[in-house]
Amino acid sequence: MESSAGVLKKIKKGVLGSARGCGVFSLVQNSKWRRDRLLILGYHGVAIDDEHCWKPTLFLHPEYFRDRLRRIGRCGCTVLPLGEALERLYASDLPERSVALTFDDGTYDFYKHAYPMLKEFGFPATVYLTTFYADYNRPVFDVIVSYILWKRRCAFLNLKELTGENLRFELSTEAARLRATRALLAFSSRRKLSAEDKDDLVVRLADAVGVDHQEILAKRILHIMTPREIGAVASNGINVQLHSHRHRTPSDRTLFLREIQDNRTRIEALTGSRPTHFCYPSGVYDDAFLPWLRDAGVESATTCDPAIATRSCEPLLLPRLVDSSTLSALEFEGWLTGVADMLPHRARA
Structure with missing residues (x-):
């Protein structure tokens, strides 16, 4: 018997297909409603071998990822660096169909596959880097x-x-x-x-x-980028930001802040820039973390809760659509236009 989630997904795809056929996609993507919103897209990996078969919710085949970038361009989206995108979101100054691209962890597959494609399309992106394994060339x-x-x-x-x-x-x-x-x-x-x-x-x-x-x-499957690779992408348009040093968010304030500080210190050494944006490892967050992040000078933090960000969003609990092999092209375009955000969807974390 098909799960309730599977049934709901089929219904949503049917609604999205009808909406696209009736011109709703075009209407919404060109609306002031969409212009006032920022779609933050999250990615975990672009497969080197068969990782997309192992974890389709986390990895995309390289050609699948390339198709995503093509669709972003064809939809007329404006891809902004994360920092600029957030400044303009809260200043009510976003361009049409604003999108920010983010990549979690900083794995080697980003350097091998995603980074060259981003350069090809001219899209800026942010890597949320977990730093412990960057100096330890082994799989996580x-x-x-x-x-x-x-x-x-x-x-x-x-x-x-x-x-x-x-x-x-x-x-x-x-x-x-x-x-x-x-x-x-x-x-x-x-x-x-x-x-x-x-x-x-x-x-x-x-x-x-x-x-x-x-x-x-x-x-180098499931390896973090080396210091040389991190430096190379950071000097060529990729913004490197916080993801904790050991990919964890301790419930103890002192340990939590140590994760941020260790992560920041290493990123500063690798890139020469001070990171102020954070992504919750595995999308796990708690309201108790918010004052700790503020104390650490963190300006924004992204979750894995699927929605399009608005000015009313708490900057330290920003929604983000985590793209994956399980998301169809129709659903992806639905998110780019904003129509998918109008439909019911479950929080991921």
């Missing part, structure tokens, strides 16, 4: 564990030799892979594994299920 631990388990969906995994726990998982189902991932992350947390120990665990996990770990390293 939490996500590489999940990716390796997905790569060997036909395998069985016994954690006995990896963690000492007699836990067996048949990796053919998503639920089982999620349980296995959680078990490995919990083990890492309990043992307080160092970065080197986590690397060793990943190598042994790949061997246990028959995945070529060296190929992942060679392709």
Whole structure:
């Protein structure tokens, strides 16, 4: 039986198709209502290999991403740098069909695929950079564990030799892979594994299920950009901003502010600019964070809640549409025009 979310998606696509056919898209995109609003688009990754098959909600195939940029241009959108876009939003001075492009984490696939395409189309963009792994040229631990388990969906995994726990998982189902991932992350947390120990665990996990770990390293899948690459994009039109140092938002004020400060210090060293805009890691936020961010001199913060920003939005809780392989071209154009924002939609986080 189809889920309620699937049924709702079909209904929305039907409404959007009718709206486009009846000229509503054109009417709304040229309206003062749309001109007073800013669509902040969020991206996580443009696949190097098969990441879009592993996590279609996070990754796009390169040609899929190129098509998005074409549609942004064909819709007559004005793509603004994030800082300028926000200044003009709150000053009631936005141009027609304003859009800001943002990319989370700062992974190598941005440098390899997204950055050249952005230059080709002449679009500015912001990278929300998590900095710990920028100096540590290895895949990000939490996500590489999940990716390796997905790569060997036909395998069985016994954690006995990896963690000492007699836990067996048949990796053919998503639920089982999620349980296995959680078990490995919990083990890492309990043992307080160092970065080197986590690397060793990943190598042994790949061997246990028959995945070529060296190929992942060679392709730099799920790696953060190197300092050289970050400097290169920052000096060529890409604005680098805050995403926490270790991709986390502690509930303790001191630890939270340390994440921001460590992140900012490293970004300043890499780019020569002081970052003042923030993106909540994994879209997780709390009202308690707002005064802490203000204390840290943060001017804006984006969520993963899908909506188009207006002047009435709290600057530290800005909505953002996270684009993905699961969003059809029709739905994407619906957001560019503003029509999709008029339809009911669930908060992502």
